[in-house]
Amino acid sequence: MSVRLVITDAMWDRIEPLMPADPVRGRRWADHRRTLEAIAWKYRTCSPWRDLPAELGSFQTAHKRLIRWAVDGTWEHTLARILAAADAQDDVGWTVSVDSTVCRAHHHAAGARKRGHPGRSEPDDHALGRSRGGLSTKVHLASDSRARPLALHVTAGQASDAPAFEVVMARIRVPRTGLGRPRTRPEVVLADRAYSSRAIRGYLRRRGIRAVILQPADQVGHRLRRGRAGGRPPRFDAAAYKQRNTVERCINRLKQWRGLAMRTDKLAIAYEAALHLAAILIWTRH
Structure with missing residues (x-):
């Protein structure tokens, strides 16, 4: 059986020292x-662990390494x-886009213990939720201006953004190779209507980050109905907002x-670990 591999020699040269x-x-x-x-093969193909090809070693080894x-x-x-x-190398685009995506969960993902395992950062609900579509998990992420993931977080599928x-x-925390604190502050944050709230705009303002967030129609109408008491509309750069497609491409x-x-993992930490591995390979490939 021939297995298609995804890690090239150039990518491994960057990953191996780490x-x-x-x-x-x-x-x-x-x-x-x-x-x-x-x-990577298991998550690329969405196959059961036991179907791992013999050329890739023991499935128990791969699964234990993922969890450990x-x-x-x-x-x-x-x-x-x-x-x-x-x-x-100045290869990170600090115009950051934030969004989320819902991933359906297979029924094999259900059945883990209700409470997280002691000693693990596992949420009690295992980041699984029920909606009209059934079991699902939501992946929240921030991408740089070149459609590569900077930070990831998983919640239950019905959770709001x-x-x-x-x-x-x-979770955006990029260490320096030399002296200095890690960089945690983007230049601009782009987001859609789901993130248009006074709390989020205030959070970005306190951190000195320029917000480019589309305002929903109900908020616009409410401000206009209040007249002068409604205050000024938040600044919105329509030209910069066109770059928000980077997070969609990253997804x-x-x-x-x-x-x-489609999630098949019972544990949220395993699913999030696979997301991090995919992010590592995206960054080393490009």
């Missing part, structure tokens, strides 16, 4: 590159170091992996 070293005691790690290919590195923060740390290298905005913004890139477009 992988955890072998433990001082105990057995050595299985080959990192093959394990990453195994995880989700718990200890290896996936997030690796993505942060890749972002740091890109920022050092606005409450997760500050969580996503707090399309992530959803090319069928296992991300």
